[in-house]
Amino acid sequence: MTAEPLEAPKRAVSYLRVSTKRQLDTAADIDPDGNSIATQREACAGKADKLDANVEREFVEPGTSAQTIEKRTVFKQLLAYLAENPGVDYVIIYMRSRAFRNLGDAVLTKRKLERLGIRLVSAKEDFGDGIMADAMEAVTDIINEVQVRMSGEDIRVKMQHKAENGGTIGRARIGYKNIRIEHDGRLVNTVGLDDERAPLIRVAWELYATGEYSIDRLYATMADQGLTTRPSRRNPAQPLAASQLARMLHDPYYTGLVVYKGETFPGRHPAIVDQDLFDKVQEVLEARSARGQRDRVHHHYLKGCQGPVGTAQWRS
Structure with a gap:
């Protein structure tokens, strides 16, 4: 009786991102990429193992606070890589809130990947499959967008209050x-x-x-x-x-x-x-x-x- 050949592991790429250079430098003496990136890398590797996939390429977006994916250089490099290297099965992200700041970006990215036959998966969030899974992803993206906007408004109010009280906005000027x-x-x-x-x-x-x-x-x-x-x-x-x-x-x-x-x-x-x-x-x-x-x-x-x-x- 001939044994069936083992199925080859799936192919995956990962996308790791922090919002600011300060986050990237956290615990830099422990990990040269920064603690947050190291944590994301470990979680994405664990998710790849569960999917029986090999992470063949890692894309790290360090210290960028761009609100839209169109302004993220590394994310655009990821999409270009996928277009030039067909056959990738998964794009693994740490959490949807790390990759997407609004519902529109999440929907557009998911559609782009689906046209390439690629599934977007989160290392920390398991939505399952089917219509309800899609709905839960959308709800999560909406909540993330609301939180981003509320945080931005909160920061704006605090910065206004700081300025009104004579505080310096940002780092001290030279001198x-x-x-x-x-x-x-x-x-x-x-x-x-x-x-x-x-x-x-x-x-x-x-x-x-x-x-x-x-x-x-x-x-x-x-x-x-x-x-x-x-x-x-x-x-x-x-x-x-x-x-x-x-x-x-x-x-x-x-x-x-x-x-x-x-x-x-x-x-x-x-x-x-x-x-x-x-x-x-x-x-x-x-x-x-x-x-x-x-x-x-x-x-x-x-x-x-x-x-x-x-x-x-x-x-x-």
Whole structure:
């Protein structure tokens, strides 16, 4: 009696995703991909085993908060791979909420995969098969979308409230640093001056206010004076880019104000420049813009001067 040949394992690909780089870096000393990705990878591998499938390709979307799949580069790479490599049986995701932020994306993706003969399965959710399974998937996707929208609205309200109370939205600007201080007997997060960079930021504003410095020459000047970005775990400190200087010179945050959604509020952070200096810089920027003038290089840059300098030392 001839034994029947063993059925070949099914083919699968997995899609792993976190929303922010901070999530990706969680427990980075334990797993180089981050704890969340490692957890998803383990769950998807377990699901593949239950399906008697081999995961032949893994697609990792790290640190992207895009609300739609059209804005996710890796997800589009996954779809392209499936189109170029027919015969894949499953796309395994950790949870539907990890892959889809709204019902529309979930439905469109499912239809695309079905046309390729591929089944989308969740490692953490088992809906079964048939009409009721499809209905439960849709209900789950609707609930996920509602939660995303409610979370977004909650964040918007909290950010508005934070701005109205003078809090800094996002990471501290260059020249400042995020610190913790004691307030009413407890430690709170706030923003303080960066003692190394704040004086150099002030110098940059003073020099540009003279009207004698182009952005390019201001970049060269401040790079020589030692104005750098803050170092991070991945990137060393480097000279502040000309584009960063240009944005800084338009930003009223440096006068102690917070701008959020077009509204301006007194900030809790200390000012680096006063209103008069801010206004002078805006006059220079507006005058050059009105004339269509490109920032020119002037001769006032004294390469080789040691330490931060004020404008008086730099004038001929």
